[in-house]
Amino acid sequence: QVQLVESGGGSVQAGDSLRVSCTASGGTFSTYAMGWFRAVSGEEREFVASISRSGNTVYYADSVKGRFTISREDAKNTVTLQMDSLKIEDTAVYYCAADRENHGNPRRSYMYQYWGQGTQVTVSS
Numbered sequence: 001q002v003q004l005v006e007s008g009g010g011s012v013q014a015g016d017s018l019r020v021s022c023t024a025s026g027g028t029f030s031t032y033a034m035g036w037f038r039a040v041s042g043e044e045r046e047f048v049a050s051i052s053r054s055g056n057t058v059y060y061a062d063s064v065k066g067r068f069t070i071s072r073e074d075a076k077n078t079v080t081l082q083m084d085s086l087k088i089e090d091t092a093v094y095y096c097a098a099d100r101e102n103h104g105n106p107r108r109s110y111m112y113q114y115w116g117q118g119t120q121v122t123v124s125s
Contacts (some may be wrong), residue, residue, distance in 0.1 A: 009121045035049065
């Protein structure tokens with residue numbers, strides 16, 4: 001059983017940068033593909049970014065492409081989402097997720113078996 005804990009959320013102004021991280025425990029981190037999703041209260045989680053087990057394949061939502069960067073550091077059991085040029089519409093709770101099966105569409109939330117509790121990111125004008 002994998003436990004995921006996000007950190008690094010906070011309140012920033014539009015145009016600022018913020019880094020959120022997710023640390024895993026209880027499993028072999030290098031065998032999991034990882035993803036970041038986000039949700040605004042009352043809405044479904046939307047895909048933000050994903051990274052394969054090897055780290056060689058990454059995907060981004062069109063809304064964050066060119067502004068966000070996902071990376072992983074297996075030695076620290078950590079996946080990080082670097083968010084630059086933040087916009088007000090990036091405001092959401094950000095969740096990391098782990099997929100042990102490593103098949104299917106990483107943009108789909110149902111592909112992930114483990115989820116963190118989320119960290120709030122608020123971007124104001």
